[in-house]
Amino acid sequence: MSQSEKDVLRDSLPSTGASFDVHGLVGIDVAPGTPGEAQLRDMLAPFLGPSRAPLRLHVSAETADVGEQSHAEDAFRFTPESLHIPADRVQVQETRDGYSVQGRGELLTAVIPLLDRLCIRQNAAMIHAAVVDFRGSGVLLPAWGGVGKTSTVAKLTAMPGVRFMADDWAFLDADSMLMGYAKPMFLKPHHRRIYPEVFSGARKPLAPGWLTNTVAHLATAVHPVIVRYPKTAAFTRRWSPEHRMVHPELVFGRDGISSAALTRLAIFLERYDGSEARLETRSREWMTSRIVGNFHSELPVVSRRLIEALGATGLVPLEEFFSQKAAVVRRALEDVPCSLLRIPAAWSADRTSDYVAGLISSKLEE
Secondary structure, X not given: OOHHHHHHHHHOOXXXXXXXXXXXXXXXXXXXXXXXXXXXXXXXXXXXXXXXXXXXXXXXXXXXXXXXXXXXXXXXXXXXXXXXXXXXXXXXXXXXXXXXXXXXXXXXXXXXXXXXXXXHHOOEEEEEEEEEEEOOEEEEEXXXXXXXXXXXXHHHHOOOOEEEEEOOEEXXXXXOEEEOOOXXXXXXXXXXXXXXXXXXXXXXXXXXXXXXXXXXXXXXXXXXXXXXXHHHHHHHHHHOOOXXXXXXXXXXXXXXXXXXXXXXXXXXXXXXXXXXXXXXXOOHHHHHHHHHHHHHHHXXXXXXXXXXXXXXXXXXXXXXXXXXXXXXXXXXXOOOOEEXXXXXXXXXXXXXXXXXXXXXXXXHOO
């Protein structure tokens, strides 16, 4: 039985509930019978286990009665302690120790922004970045989607003593500690040369490279609808021709994954229309703004909609949401060299990752 077939079988099993401990910062408790449990088990797999964290997210299927709600037209309903977004089939309530998330859809899109919010209360923040432990030094590579984070991680971890931490999302605390998030990697056809072992053997078919962007745009367009229906979402995630979903342990091995490292270097990666790569020194304030804005812009539209609704209703004012996160990131970067690396848009993922890996190696070995 292939891994994909095993995953589909597992997704069809009855929900038994689950608990997760996110670096000791936040605990997540998923009640039995929650339709989105399978996705949460997948995407939060590195954190599976009991937690004693003081702040918690309680995830369940059934929405609680919150009494008389105010209406924001048809978009959402709210009370001073709760928010209900009917279109996304999700309700959020403030609790004494954090938040409860309730709904019949896939709830990861609600869990992630609320997890970030609780991490901020613990002087840490979620970030959108590739992260590696370079022989004891944390390397932070925030970037826009499609720049080549996953490819760069592969090139870096091929070097002796360099370990994987994250290729998409990670955590950064105010004391400059980078904390990994070894969630499943989504490998696309252009990763075949970089991760050949993952593409060997009998696997699901992938769209040809020239069709990848079209499939990706289609997936993004239907995502807000698909996440309302967990079984459909699980099927499309497993069998989408856009990517291959692989757990990092299968690629790097358990010993090749690091959970934490002190930040020593931060380079924001972006593509541009020029013909040569350019490395430009940037201030801590500039990097803080980019990291906070980049994380928000890379969230799924359903997650951004939740943040906006929390702000509009006053449950979590937007100025508070962003300013407190910025304060954490700013402190974390206090003694960290910050740069912007502009990479030609015409460069392939392979060429880009070779260049970035070589640059980081030279910087840390100076």
